[in-house]
Amino acid sequence: MKFGLKSIAVSAAIVLSWGAATVATAKAEAVKIGMITTLSGGGSALGIDIRDGFQLAVDQEGGKLGGAEIELIIEDDAREPDRATEIASRMVDRDQVDIMTGLVWSNLAIAIVPKVVRDDIIYISPNAGPSLLAGAGCNANYFNVAWQNDNLHEAIGQYLQDRGVGSAFILAPNYPAGQDALTGFKRYYKGDIKGELYTKLGQTDYAAEIAQVRDASPDAVFFFLPGGMGISFIKQYNQAGLDKSVPLYGPAFSFDQAILGAVGDAALGVINSSQWNKDLNNEANNRFVADFQKAYGRLPSLYASQGYDAARLIASALSATGGNVSDKDALRAAIKAANFDSVRGEFRFGNNNHPIQDIYVRRVIKEGDVLTNEIIGKAFHDHQDAYAADCKL
Numbered sequence: 001m002k003f004g005l006k007s008i009a010v011s012a013a014i015v016l017s018w019g020a021a022t023v024a025t026a027k028a029e030a031v032k033i034g035m036i037t038t039l040s041g042g043g044s045a046l047g048i049d050i051r052d053g054f055q056l057a058v059d060q061e062g063g064k065l066g067g068a069e070i071e072l073i074i075e076d077d078a079r080e081p082d083r084a085t086e087i088a089s090r091m092v093d094r095d096q097v098d099i100m101t102g103l104v105w106s107n108l109a110i111a112i113v114p115k116v117v118r119d120d121i122i123y124i125s126p127n128a129g130p131s132l133l134a135g136a137g138c139n140a141n142y143f144n145v146a147w148q149n150d151n152l153h154e155a156i157g158q159y160l161q162d163r164g165v166g167s168a169f170i171l172a173p174n175y176p177a178g179q180d181a182l183t184g185f186k187r188y189y190k191g192d193i194k195g196e197l198y199t200k201l202g203q204t205d206y207a208a209e210i211a212q213v214r215d216a217s218p219d220a221v222f223f224f225l226p227g228g229m230g231i232s233f234i235k236q237y238n239q240a241g242l243d244k245s246v247p248l249y250g251p252a253f254s255f256d257q258a259i260l261g262a263v264g265d266a267a268l269g270v271i272n273s274s275q276w277n278k279d280l281n282n283e284a285n286n287r288f289v290a291d292f293q294k295a296y297g298r299l300p301s302l303y304a305s306q307g308y309d310a311a312r313l314i315a316s317a318l319s320a321t322g323g324n325v326s327d328k329d330a331l332r333a334a335i336k337a338a339n340f341d342s343v344r345g346e347f348r349f350g351n352n353n354h355p356i357q358d359i360y361v362r363r364v365i366k367e368g369d370v371l372t373n374e375i376i377g378k379a380f381h382d383h384q385d386a387y388a389a390d391c392k393l
Helices: 005-010 044-060 081-093 106-118 151-162 176-188 207-216 228-239 257-267 283-296 302-321 328-337
Strands: 013-017 020-024 031-037 068-076 099-101 122-125 142-144 167-173 192-199 220-223 248-251 271-274 355-367 370-383
Touching: 031 044, 031 081, 044 068, 044 257, 044 283, 044 302, 068 081, 081 106, 099 302, 106 122, 106 176, 122 302, 122 328, 151 176, 151 220, 151 248, 151 271, 151 355, 151 370, 167 176, 167 207, 176 192, 192 207, 207 228, 220 228, 228 248, 228 257, 257 302, 257 355, 257 370, 271 370, 283 302, 302 328
Parallel strands: 031 068, 031 099, 099 122, 122 142, 167 192, 167 220, 220 248, 248 271
Antiparallel strands: 013 020, 020 068, 271 355, 355 370
């Protein structure tokens, strides 16, 4: 675990307990923020970057958000639903947090968020955006600062459709975000789907799937395999030599900064989609990228940008309410206003509290010895998810 120097300076205590770390900046009347995220095991890079991005925003304010004192409680769910549920109950009942955030995975979000928001706790999602929570299951206490799960996949579907790619083979893990991914891709891609597979969550051997791709001989392969799953798939796909005949396309999740170092040159040139990139030239993003590199010694990832934006959103709301979180109507209205400078540029919430935003097309490049992405176009402008109409807010 690595925190910026300012964070260490302002933290009143660092308490290690039960596979988790708690960072406290506790003072009287502090706003309590509970972060449950994945800090160990598979997919931990995602949670670590969300945590570090959030912490950076706190550090930039000398341990506050929006001028308000905060107590930030961070715990590791290890990507285990039962463990995450236990932590959430403890944060609500014992710690009496005012705001919660941090979940990476959609299956954990579905298990936890509905109960948390029914308990009148504000939840700010820095990543997971399952369709259930964007549509019929939306709630006035639930906000997503990242996306609805389908969005980045929809963008690649649109990109391939615009370029007249005739056929595609698609695959994703069999869990809510995987199902949302393929649904989103097919919503905008109208070519021939030569194969559609749902793989096991956490799978690392894709020999059987790659053989099916070879047999199907599509014009393109679209995949959503976050974390280590994507690393394994891309490497094995290249080792099989298929990259020379059937190009890969995917969302940013498998071509993000936290992933590219592990994938290596096998990812060079791959087209992917994202609502953020480090080369977006706006004041907030330039400051974020520079300060993140200074604090952590690495380039920020998409997940770091979302953790940072989650903290800046909370800061904007606390600034508007003077740090008062007891008036929930005022707090919700201040969050909904989203009066902050997002690192992605234009940002606003739709009726279902999910972003309406631009989605970019990126390409993996090499800058010196570092693999990264450059924006090469825009798939959507002011894009809203397909489930907003089902939300009664």
